[in-house]
Amino acid sequence: MKTHERVMAWVTEELQSGRLTIGDHLPGERALAEALGISRGSLREALRVLEALGTIRTSTGSGPRSGTILTAAPEQALALALSMQLATRHVEHEHIYEARLLLETWSAEHAELGASDLAAAEALLDRMDDPALAVPDFLELDAEFHVTIARAAHNPLLSTLMDALRTSIADHTRERAEALPDWPSTAVRLRSEHRGILERLRADDRAGAAERIRAHIRGYYRETSQSAPTPDA
Template identity: 70%
Template sequence: MNWVTDELSSGRLHIGDHLPSERALAETLNVSRNSLREALRVLEALGTIQAATGSGPRSGTILTAAPEQALTLALNLQLATSHVEHSHVYEVRLLLETWAAEHSDPDRGDWDSAERLLKLMDDEQTAVADFLHLDAEFHVLLSRAAGNPLISTLMDAMRTSIADHTLARAQALPDWTATASRLRSEHRGIFEALRGGERTRAAELVRQHIRGYYLETAS
């Protein structure tokens, strides 16, 4: 793991590159192939590499560097042990998403993709689980306009970690149709404010949006 980090830091390896063969890498690191395989399994679980069998350019072990996967695993463990509660996730979401709105730059936003997500959520036949998945993707996409990849990575990890809990809470609501209608309207308002460069207004709309849904589903 240290070797991979050093190779990435030095620029000798880049995202998308193939790692050397197991045999060559074991010889380079002076470890057994069994020890190497254990380390590779950990790296794959953390989203650092992707191993694929077969032939072709996507076979072998490739550096992928998907940090949200590692963060999701860590957060899942924290939630499972009740060390971190869902109210804590709500508070962090407020901090991250309002900061992202306050620092958003309209020129960095992928507004076409965001509008596509809004249109998909406008379909009233969309299942609750699908709506929530689109909702999560929408929020993460908007945060990228702030130009801080760590913010969107943390948001992606958090929303993935609480997906099952969020779905259970949504399905327990007495009138999901009314809730979904309100969320669509709020999403559109946030989208228009960010696209128009109204960062202060967008941040306040985000705050109201997150707080309102949390209070509605916390009861």
């Protein structure tokens, strides 16, 4: 077993037993290394891996926020894995499209948006109405709108997947958008479609919202596929 796996197994056991909870500090470096029977150098390397995976957060200094703290950011590890899949082209544009259809139509069908959720979604769309908004800024707000709907389905695993997907495909999505021949016209259409989705959710018409999201994702996939940048040889 690799060192970071030993440390992860220890953390998992401590969480399952209730001896540790999210937000707790891990023991000091010396004490933890001795408890696990590993060198402090090996422990440091293992902790770097766990930090990259979103399991812990480390910070220097003094005070309650210093030291090594258990966190709950599984989307960080998923985003890293998805980014590698995209980089090696094991995951293609079509796969992203299919995953979005599955995740987002289900989310719309089960979404329960309260007044604060609706207000947050409306505020995002209002910000997207700015015609001078740069493409990356528009896409960031666009992604947050979709994630807001996903969170309203109250499925933490689905929300984690959506957060990870949003992070991992940000560059890919920007490249596709910037390759479009007439982004301003596309942006106008996307704004209208987003408003239609929110209108259906506000009316508690989840089936209608799901159908609009399905058409929204399909339309954008077809458009970006036609003008996709050619990958490097």
